[in-house]
Amino acid sequence: MHTYNTATDELARAVIDYALSRIRMDPPPLDRARSAEELARIAGPTITEDGLGGMEALRVFGDVLAPATISIDHPRFLAFIPAAPTEAAILADLITGASSIFAGSWLEGAGAVHAENEALRVLADEIGMPESAHGVFVSGGTAGNLSALVAARTTAKNRRGRPASGWRIAASEEAHSSVQSAANVMDVDLVDIPSGADRRLTGDGLRAALDQMSRADREGLFAVVATAGSTNLGIVDDIDGIATVCAENDLWLHVDGAYGGAAAIVPEARHLFNGCDRADSFIVDPHKWLFAPFDCCALLYRNPELAAAAHTQHAGYLDVLADERNPSDLAHHLSRRARGLPFWFSLAAYGMGAYRDAVAVGLDLAAQTRAMIAEKPELELIEPSGLSIVVFRRKGWSAAAYDEWSERLLRRGLAFVTPTKVDGETALRFCFINPRTTMDDVELILGTLE
Ligand SMILES: *Cc1c(COP(=O)(O)O)cnc(C)c1O
Numbered sequence: 001m002h003t004y005n006t007a008t009d010e011l012a013r014a015v016i017d018y019a020l021s022r023i024r025m026d027p028p029p030l031d032r033a034r035s036a037e038e039l040a041r042i043a044g045p046t047i048t049e050d051g052l053g054g055m056e057a058l059r060v061f062g063d064v065l066a067p068a069t070i071s072i073d074h075p076r077f078l079a080f081i082p083a084a085p086t087e088a089a090i091l092a093d094l095i096t097g098a099s100s101i102f103a104g105s106w107l108e109g110a111g112a113v114h115a116e117n118e119a120l121r122v123l124a125d126e127i128g129m130p131e132s133a134h135g136v137f138v139s140g141g142t143a144g145n146l147s148a149l150v151a152a153r154t155t156a157k158n159r160r161g162r163p164a165s166g167w168r169i170a171a172s173e174e175a176h177s178s179v180q181s182a183a184n185v186m187d188v189d190l191v192d193i194p195s196g197a198d199r200r201l202t203g204d205g206l207r208a209a210l211d212q213m214s215r216a217d218r219e220g221l222f223a224v225v226a227t228a229g230s231t232n233l234g235i236v237d238d239i240d241g242i243a244t245v246c247a248e249n250d251l252w253l254h255v256d257g258a259y260g261g262a263a264a265i266v267p268e269a270r271h272l273f274n275g276c277d278r279a280d281s282f283i284v285d286p287h288k289w290l291f292a293p294f295d296c297c298a299l300l301y302r303n304p305e306l307a308a309a310a311h312t313q314h315a316g317y318l319d320v321l322a323d324e325r326n327p328s329d330l331a332h333h334l335s336r337r338a339r340g341l342p343f344w345f346s347l348a349a350y351g352m353g354a355y356r357d358a359v360a361v362g363l364d365l366a367a368q369t370r371a372m373i374a375e376k377p378e379l380e381l382i383e384p385s386g387l388s389i390v391v392f393r394r395k396g397w398s399a400a401a402y403d404e405w406s407e408r409l410l411r412r413g414l415a416f417v418t419p420t421k422v423d424g425e426t427a428l429r430f431c432f433i434n435p436r437t438t439m440d441d442v443e444l445i446l447g448t449l450e
Helices: 006-024 036-043 054-068 087-098 106-127 141-160 177-186 203-212 215-220 239-248 260-265 267-273 304-311 316-321 341-350 352-374 399-411 439-447
Strands: 134-138 168-172 189-193 221-227 252-256 281-284 297-301 379-381 389-394 419-422 425-431
Touching: 006 054, 006 087, 036 054, 087 341, 106 134, 106 260, 106 297, 106 316, 106 341, 134 141, 134 304, 141 177, 141 221, 141 252, 141 281, 141 297, 141 304, 168 177, 168 203, 177 189, 189 203, 203 239, 215 221, 221 239, 239 252, 260 267, 260 281, 260 352, 267 352, 297 304, 341 352, 352 379, 352 389, 352 439, 389 399, 399 419, 399 425
Parallel strands: 168 189, 168 221, 221 252, 252 281
Antiparallel strands: 134 297, 281 297, 379 389, 389 425, 419 425
């Protein structure tokens, strides 16, 4: 298993050839899931006492497993939140794996951690967070939201002590499901703050909700989650207004920009993110709209010492690490992959200008698609939606009709678009991330709805 011999060399070439051919595919086959029974039947037993050999394992992956795995970088994958990692980021991901980096501590991972910190710094500068801001890359928005909210609660506990009637977090109804999940893990209550007709949570809306809270409820409230790009509709909350109310009321402001935060680097969209400079914590997922491979969420704190106070693990054998600022101290984790390294490599290779242009493509596609849908009598736009998300209805269709259509498109390898629900009613939703998507792709998909 450990000697680099001719068999390893043959496998290395085969694996790299495979990776290169996958990167070159334009587009890759969309593919689709198969049942576990079907996969077991086609693949046969894969883990045996003597091993299949690397070449055979690679064959099983290429022939059986890969075709049962959707290519979410396909230009007509518009479901959920697509991904479209850059070539440089994918290649750096291969290097990251080959380099056995422990990126939990500065002592072990300094070079890689320095690169990650450069990428975090650029993001902090883009949203206007102060020099003091610092953070860490975690696995995803779910882990980022949880780690930020744990830091918020520890800070509140250290300042005010435990409230008599339990801790509370406030967020709008449009907040991502992972905020509820964080509340569950932390055993705190999540208070829904109503958003206006435009579905944005505003400073005024938050203030009105605070005024209506009982003293006891108000006492337990320690954080507000503002969403910078809701996952279903792309709505950005009134972050500036919310920041003001949080400052007046000694509340931690966490901004969830997992999907939409990327748009802050596009000059024309920057104003939507005003107020992020006043956030206590902020997340954006580079594995979504910043073209990094999975899994990669940038988590930033205005005051990283507060995060370290919440998350640093203590043990005799960890004491040697205590003098440095370690990535492991800033979130709920210890060992970690240098998952920000491929993102850094890609930023370094292409430059911020290329990133601004590539994110802007998603915004343009959404704007053009809204205009195209408005022209089609059989379709009806659902307002409001924002950023790179477009939600619309096919007039006269039942929920089952949407499902059948979605499945048919995937089976044909044509596109992957899944229905969503808005106010309880089924609708179709496009999310544009991939800069290789064109309006021809959109036209092709809309054509199947006639
Ligand atoms: C995707 C998303 C999350 C969760 O991120 P994961 O990386 O999937 O864990 C959280 N918040 C928002 C707004 C999102 O779009």
